[in-house]
Amino acid sequence: MKLKLPYDPSILETGRRFVLDINHVVSKQIVNLPCDVFALEDLDASSMRKGNGRRFNHKLGSWSPFQLQQFMEYKAWDLNKTVVCVDPKFTSRMCSRCGYRDRNNRHGSIFHCKQCSFELHADLNASRNIEAFGRSEYFRLLSTSRSLRSGETMPTGMAEDSSKPHPSGRGS
Numbered sequence: 441m442k443l444k445l446p447y448d449p450s451i452l453e454t455g456r457r458f459v460l461d462i463n464h465v466v467s468k469q470i471v472n473l474p475c476d477v478f479a480l481e482d483l484d485a486s487s488m489r490k491g492n493g494r495r496f497n498h499k500l501g502s503w504s505p506f507q508l509q510q511f512m513e514y515k516a517w518d519l520n521k522t523v524v525c526v527d528p529k530f531t532s533r534m535c536s537r538c539g540y541r542d543r544n545n546r547h548g549s550i551f552h553c554k555q556c557s558f559e560l561h562a563d564l565n566a567s568r569n570i571e572a573f574g575r576s577e578y579f580r581l582l583s584t585s586r587s588l589r590s591g592e593t594m595p596t597g598m599a600e601d602s603s604k605p606h607p608s609g610r611g612s
């Protein structure tokens with residue numbers, strides 16, 4: 441027998457508010473860290489939106505990870521910091537030490553490189569790849585940014601840099 445729970449819109453609204461509040465707090469804490477550039481996996485909402493209708497798009501706006509990304513982007517912008525979004529395609533399959541890509545590198549929470557035998561937690565390996573991709577994406581944006589002033593030097597580290605390309609890190 442299928443259990444049917446009574447529909448209560450107020451509970452749904454309370455849940456949304458809770459997620460909204462958490463995302464505000466978490467995004468604020470992250471962008472206030474002593475770094476000027478933050479790299480995230482791009483959730484690519486534009487491709488998810490295609491052909492999915494208004495109702496889906498409305499739900500997507502309140503989807504927690506996407507909301508967190510949006511909050512981080514505008515809060516970072518307010519602080520003259522940058523969020524760069526990287527393609528998530530290979531972040532979990534690629535070895536952060538040697539660059540070898542293979543879907544069999546990952547076994548649940550363990551990452552074990554088939555090429556160099558490097559092993560660590562899969563999330564940590566993916567995080568290192570996101571950092572590396574974010575770094576190269578940031579430099580790419582910086583070199584193509586129209587706002588780059590002549591004579592400005594390229595930063596040596598993301599954390600020390602104060603010049604910035606486009607706020608969302610997606611180019612202009």
Ligand SMILES: [Zn+2]
Pocket residue numbers: 535536537538539540553554555556557558
């Ligand atoms: Zn490797």
